[in-house]
Amino acid sequence: MKKILAILVLFFAFSLSSYAQEERKEDLVVLAKKDSKDVVSLLELGEREQIDFYNLFYYKYDEQSKTSSEERRKVISNIITKKLEASLTADKFNKLKKNTALFERVIN
Structure with a gap:
């Protein structure tokens, strides 16, 4: 009887753990899609760029969720800034930078 109870407890523990990870992934997807x-709408870019930026922002949110170190978060922010700068023309990057609220949200 104890073994059956132990098996049931372990089963539910793993089920809840799995559910929490899926929920976290869904949150990251929503945030990355929004960014x-x-x-893309601000800079009037195409669908291909939207996919590329989604992958970049998903990476950002995933990495940030794995760390609590402020130093590591600054490194991630710096990486995102450099990748945005390399991906966009100078005019488009400056246009994004001028929209400070959006720029701060996507790099932090």
Whole structure:
């Protein structure tokens, strides 16, 4: 009887753990989609760029969720800034930078 109870407890513990990870992934997807959509609409870019920016922002949110170190978060922010700068023309990057609220949201 104790073994059956132990098996049931372990089963539910793993089920809840799995569910929490899926929920976290869904949150990251929503945040990354919103950021990529906002950047693409501001800069009037195409669908391919939206996919690229989605992947970049998903990476950012995933890495940030794995760390609590402020130093690591600054490194991630710096990486995102450099990748945005390399991906966009100078005019488009400056246009994004001028929209400070959006720029701060996508790099932090």
